[in-house]
Amino acid sequence: MLFNSIEYLIFLPLVFIIYWALNGDLKKQNILLLLSSYVFYAWWDWRFLSLIVYSSLIDYIAGQRIEQAKNQKVRKRWLLLSLISNLGLLAIFKYYNFFADSFAGAMSTLGWQVDDLTLNIILPVGISFYTFQTLSYTLDIYRKDFKATKDWVSFFTYVSFFPQLVAGPIERASNLLPQVESKRSFSQKWFNDGVFQISIGLFRKIVIADNLAIYVDSVYANPEIHNSSTLLLATVFYAFQIYFDFSGYSDIAIGSAKLLGFKFNQNFNFPYFSKSITEFWRRWHISLSSWLKDYLYISLGGNRKGIKITYRNLMLTMLLGGLWHGSSWNFVIWGAIHGIALSSEKYIFSWKKINSFGFLGTIYTFLIVLLSWVFFRAQDFGTATAIIKEIFSFNFIAPYVGNLNTLVTGLMMLILGLLFDVYVFRKKTPLEEVGGNMSFYKLGVSVSIIIILTILFYSTSNNFIYFQF
Amino acid sequence: MKKALKLVVLILVLSFIVDKVVYYSLNKLSDKVLSGQAIGKLNQYLFQKDDLNVIAYGTSRANHHIDVSLLDTSSFNMGMDGSSLAYSSTLIKLLPKNKKQTVIWHIDPKKVFDSNYDGEDIKGLVSKYHRNDIIQSEINKVKQNNPLQLFYWSIDYNGKAFGILKNLIRPNYDFKTYNGYDPINVSQTQKEIFESTLEKKDAVECPEDINASFLAKEYIKSVKLFCEQNNKTLVMLTSPTYNPICKEQYLKLEQMLKKLNINYYNYSEFFISNNSLNYWKDKTHLSTKGASLFSEALKTLFTEKGII
Secondary structure, eight states: OOTTSHHHHHHHHHHHHHHHHTTTOHHHHHHHHHHHHHHHHHHHHGGGHHHHHHHHHHHHHHHHHHHHOSSHHHHHHHHHHHHHHHHHHHIIIIIHHHHHHHHHHHHHHTTOOOOOOOOOOOOOTTHHHHHHHHHHHHHHHHTTSSOOOSOHHHHHHHHHOHHHHTTOOOOOHHHHHHHHHSOOOOOHHHHHHHHHHHHHHHIIIIIIIHHHHHHHHHHHHSGGGOOHHHHHHHHHHHHHHHHHHHHHHHHHHHHHHHHTTOOOOOOOSOGGGOSSHHHHHHHSSHHHHHHHIIIIITTTTTTSSOHHHHHHHHHHHHHHHHHHHOSSHHHHHHHHHHHHHHHHHHHHHHHHTOSOOTHHHHHHHHHHHHHHHHHHHSSSHHHHHHHHHHHTTTOOOOOOOOSHHHHHHHHHHHHHHHHHHHHHHHHTOOGGGTGGGSOHHHHHHHHHHHHHHHHHHOOOOOOOGGGGO | OHHHHHHHHHHHHHHHHHHHHHHHHHHHHHHTOOOIIIIIIHHHHHHHGGGOSEEEESSHHHHHHOOGGGTOSSEEEOOOTTOOHHHHHHHHTTSOTTOOEEEEEEOOHHHHTOTTOOOGGGGGGGGGTTTOHHHHHHHHHTTOSOGGGGTOGGGGGTTTHHHHHHHHHSOSSOGGGOOSOOOOOOOHHHHHHHHHHHHSOOOOOOOSOOOOOHHHHHHHHHHHHHHHHTTEEEEEEEOOOSSOOOHHHHHHHHHHHHHTTOEEEEOTTTTGGGOOGGGBSSSSOBOHHHHHHHHHHHHHHHHHHTOO
């Protein structure tokens, strides 16, 4: 089920009403959340529910066994089982064709012809997200940072909780599971926060991102026929499209969870205001970057084993982070660009004894991010390099306009979205708390205006970009 | 919880009121708009349709290819970008009863034989959803209405507000001299783009199973019936294509329309024996020069056949 569908518009209020009508009966509320989350997922494809149940079951048992184990060997064995089971699923469903294809390609460059090894595999929606989420549970128990739960309903609900099931935020067990296990009470402030954030999220997604997508898609469908200015404009639009698309999704997820009495962590914190790539990664897809930092970068040794190992760890983390997004070399290159930028910054910051490039840093950061988005968006490596080559040929004549009405709508809505971002950024109030700080009437008027703007300017819904990951 | 309910009611009431204010304001403004594709051209058609003798319908290919002024002094080209069978057939059904008129309906086999065709193009008429019963019922019939439209009427103007304001303040053209035909003057850049696309070899797979979609057939039959009952002469045609492929489809369309006893003329290969890049903007759209040659040929044919 998509957040921007009529189905969700009925589903969420229905769950909300039944949920709070259960009058604080925790067990019943959790069963309701579990069942409704499975319905939410099955709306897309019920067959893949089995993967979520399998993943949940393995980690539920593994978590308990790790905690109960008396020696380190047994603990490690159960952790390995959890890692192999979860990453194995990911390897089969997400990466099998990529590696089979790459293997065949490598063999053919050596002169050996290998039969087509790829399989017709459907990528289950959200597999990368819930795999990382359940892994955080067993890893935390293994590190003795978290206690295993004995309530399977709570655990299964934690893994499949519908607001974050298919595209995050990746909520760690340490944040979400205790909330699932404890009694929740209705909070008017959280309700107001949630309503406002959901409406902003919808606006960001179906008004800003989807309008920009029309131009971006038409240019990136045939990049070879466009000049430098068109390709640059489309790439700038894509930078904002993906930001408003994904942050919009996170807003709806966080807002929906708040309506049900859950507090998710912030996932986006105005990343394009960052003054360095290091800062960018503290503000962009925070739940993934902090996951990668805590479970990959630090596990590899972090910055504790000397400067060379630190750079290696940074690069590895970003390369794997890139690969997490999709099974294509373009994502690896995207990760590599960020890895190189992060390593360079680390070197310059420690050499010059600074921690930011000031105002110029915002421009530099945006340009690096922009360059990396070309690889993220382009069909393949060849297309991405051709686009970059064309942009740097400085053939800046009048750009392709396409449908003028769509372009103007996209631009106007983008400006509106950016002005709102600047306003909230300057106010220093997290977006997650804006609604709750408004008066009753101010909130009513604001949400009504957002609804009317959405109705007037929404574009036909594309899937959320991060669904494909 | 009571306060939450109050907030929801407040939002619903406020947004309902604001929606109606916006909707009626846009109605007022859009009625004054007579230029621009989405609203202006449709308005002009609705104002003039009862007095016209010849009207052309269809996709952007109809819009850019048929110079109706050559066919009759009282004529209009209602071809529209992105439109297809549902859009055109609905507009035809809005014509006055019993006035003698010639309906030229441009048709491409691709849409007719598209089994996934769902009439989505009818959404182009959504701005009149709450103002015209025929349009409303045709949109509902193919389930292309938005359920939220029952509550929020402004959805009728989704994506059109800026266009309305722009065309109100600064019309694209003078509607008094506009007959709906939009010839394409090909720029040098467009020419270069076309040449570069010709260099690319597209692998086009023609479907083996060629069956007209149920919906397409229904639209064609309903238009035929409407024309028969309301004193209209219906002519269907396919305009030239740079390199017609999947010729089986053209043949099948011809057979299908013959069976339905509809006059159909296939001009897809019109330029094949005497082609020039100057006749084209791209593989499916003629330039002004190409459209002018094609329209002349149409005029000759229609005169010969006694259609005009």
